[in-house]
Amino acid sequence: MPEAASARATRAVIGDSEFDRDTAVTRRAPGVYDIDLSAGWTIINAVNGGYLLAVLGRALADTLPHPDPFTISAHYLTASHPGPAVVRTQTVRTGRSLSTGQASLYQYDDEGNEVERIRVLASYGDLTTLPDDVRTTATPPAIPPLDQCFGPADAPAPVEGSSAIADRLMLKLDPATLGWALGAPSGKGEMRAWFGLADGRDADPLSLLLAVDALPPTAFELGLKGWVPTVELTVHVRRRPAPGPLRVSITTRNLAGGFLEEDAEVWDTDNHLVAQSRQLARARLT
Amino acid sequence: MPEAASARATRAVIGDSEFDRDTAVTRRAPGVYDIDLSAGWTIINAVNGGYLLAVLGRALADTLPHPDPFTISAHYLTASHPGPAVVRTQTVRTGRSLSTGQASLYQYDDEGNEVERIRVLASYGDLTTLPDDVRTTATPPAIPPLDQCFGPADAPAPVEGSSAIADRLMLKLDPATLGWALGAPSGKGEMRAWFGLADGRDADPLSLLLAVDALPPTAFELGLKGWVPTVELTVHVRRRPAPGPLRVSITTRNLAGGFLEEDAEVWDTDNHLVAQSRQLARARLT
Structure with missing residues (x-):
């Protein structure tokens, strides 16, 4: 075969x-x-x-x-x-x-x-009961093709923060948001990746709840290290995802007073915005 | 006097x-x-x-x-x-x-x-216990000075949707997001305004909960009419607001399947981002 x-x-x-x-x-x-x-x-x-x-x-x-x-x-x-x-x-x-x-x-x-x-x-x-109507012109995040993005297995040394979950995810980070892993964070509150389950299971509304919280924290690209514990996380699931890998884009606009928000968008292979989320997390300002 | x-x-x-x-x-x-x-x-x-x-x-x-x-x-x-x-x-x-x-x-x-x-x-x-630290470079929304924005009292006829609450708010809309009131919605999911309480009471964390849900729906600028009932609304209060009028900017990226999100940012006169919110609302797609 x-x-x-x-x-x-x-x-x-x-x-x-x-x-x-x-x-x-x-x-x-x-x-x-x-x-x-x-x-x-x-x-x-x-x-x-x-x-x-x-x-x-x-x-x-x-x-x-x-x-x-x-x-x-x-x-x-x-x-x-x-x-x-x-x-x-x-x-x-x-x-x-x-x-x-x-x-x-x-x-x-x-x-x-x-x-x-x-x-x-x-x-x-x-x-499945929602109309197929899309009225807005939002576009998927600009992220290179999957084979030009990088996961833990591509790193010369284990990427900081990797752990058991890394074996279960297909997570390929946009090189433009990977500076933190090379000791040169961009200073921008952005993190983008291709996301899937490592065993090839396609996405469904339930796995979208995982997808929005599976990337490294944007805080890493803002030059912070260590755990960024979530205080609150709200997810809107907007559509059943099409089969195939998802694109996840996370943005932070406001790291202040020891807290930051992470806004995630999840796009499927049909270029539909299938989930949005926002979380409030604590950051250690050192 | x-x-x-x-x-x-x-x-x-x-x-x-x-x-x-x-x-x-x-x-x-x-x-x-x-x-x-x-x-x-x-x-x-x-x-x-x-x-x-x-x-x-x-x-x-x-x-x-x-x-x-x-x-x-x-x-x-x-x-x-x-x-x-x-x-x-x-x-x-x-x-x-x-x-x-x-x-x-x-x-x-x-x-x-x-x-x-x-x-x-x-x-x-x-x-009051949070550090004063702001690490991000987010900027306030581009919105003309207050005297170049418009409220219900400035309209030749009552603005659609006005009601009792309008008398209690100082709400001056950016002309760029006022097309809906003139029968010419921009087609963009944006709404921006100066916001305060009509009696001059300054903002505090509690009134920020009002500020994030007080503008006309972005759906109006997307060409929809009628009520846009909130399903869920989450507000992050990030800082005590300085005295004076607030700037509120609301954005919708995804009007689809009969639902839309509204993301609000609230900025104070000191140019600090004092609150962020996101809501999921129903839209009538007619």
């Missing part, structure tokens, strides 16, 4: 992939879901915030009558760790075209008490 | 103004606040979403140990009306520099049952 055909045959698909298995929640009772948070989505020992949002998003999709997160707002309370967790969901309102829910993810302290990690409000709808 | 001195003497101040009186909540019990929603902040019979967010923001400021909303995310469930309402708050987590809370605003149906209007998650801090 030619290599290309072999690669296609073993490619993971939506519903049967590591991302699907690692975000799967088990309903223990109505509105109560168990999950073992995977160590595979950690970055510098913290569980990635986008992966956690996808876990909460799956529990809400099971709870609410609509399948897709149109807008989901997460406030990150305490750092999550790989291991057992429970998600508790609540239906806030159900409507014809939109329903709203709330969810919290908890882990356990040494005495077995639940400690809340993240609380989420979200409004769900059905993306 | 010269007219200018008279105007200064009667100018409202933070804490003693119509905005303060109309957002004041009365604590009935811990975490339970009563308010009579004012008819003064309505637009086409709907109570303005930014005014409602300020009401919720005040209740949370009373509940949480920190005074200022750093990031507040609201999901709008049902339309609010002038009249009695109750706000219920909950402390989710308290930390040294940030605390997180939740709040809901309810009104009453014909049988006196509570109907939830809005649910909010917010993380509060103390803006």
Whole structure:
């Protein structure tokens, strides 16, 4: 069998992939879901915030009558760790075209008490029911072809911040936003990359929640180092993504007072803007 | 007394103004606040979403140990009306520099049952404790001087969408984003204005929650008409605003599938970016 055909045959698909298995929640009772948070989505020992949002998003999709997160707002309370967790969901309102829910993810302290990690409000709808109409003229980010972008495997030494999650992502950074990895940050609050799952699973609304929080922090290109913990992250999923790699562009306009925002846009291979997000994060001004 | 001195003497101040009186909540019990929603902040019979967010923001400021909303995310469930309402708050987590809370605003149906209007998650801090550091080079929006911008009183006929709230705002629109009022929308998703309270009360973090949702919808400049109801609105308050009028710039990049986002930036007279917001709203594609 030619290599290309072999690669296609073993490619993971939506519903049967590591991302699907690692975000799967088990309903223990109505509105109560168990999950073992995977160590595979950690970055510098913290569980990635986008992966956690996808876990909460799956529990809400099971709870609410609509399948897709149109807008989901997460406030990150305490750092999550790989291991057992429970998600508790609540239906806030159900409507014809939109329903709203709330969810919290908890882990356990040494005495077995639940400690809340993240609380989420979200409004769900059905993306397949939306008209195909696009009225704006926004264009995809200018980013070189995939084979001219660079990932951790291309670096002479491991790229700072790489961790378990890097093995599960197809992440190829625009060389124009890679200065930080070479010790020469551009000073601009920009980060751009091609994004996919390493096993070839195509994107869906749930994996878009991961895509918006998977690039290195724009703070690196602004000359800062170290962890940039998310305080709040809101994602708008605007359209079902077409198959193939996504382009993700992140912009920061305001690094001030020890905080910064990160605005992400995600574009699919059909040149549709499929998701937008904004997060408020803490920066260490050193 | 010269007219200018008279105007200064009667100018409202933070804490003693119509905005303060109309957002004041009365604590009935811990975490339970009563308010009579004012008819003064309505637009086409709907109570303005930014005014409602300020009401919720005040209740949370009373509940949480920190005074200022750093990031507040609201999901709008049902339309609010002038009249009695109750706000219920909950402390989710308290930390040294940030605390997180939740709040809901309810009104009453014909049988006196509570109907939830809005649910909010917010993380509060103390803006006065933040370092003065600004690392980015974002610049204020290009907008002509205040006396070259236009408000409802300048229009030959009432500007579409004007209502009670117009009397309480000092809102002067950039002529470049005023085409819709003259029947010639620009086709660009932009709206810019000088913003203040009509009684001269200066801005504070609470009134910034109003400022981000007080301009005409960008959808008007994209050629759409009618109401553009907010599904979700998240505001980041980044700095205490300096006295004087604010500049508000709103941008829409993606009007598609019957929804659009509105990104707002609010700049103060010291040229500091004091707030950023993003909302997801429904658009009627006709």
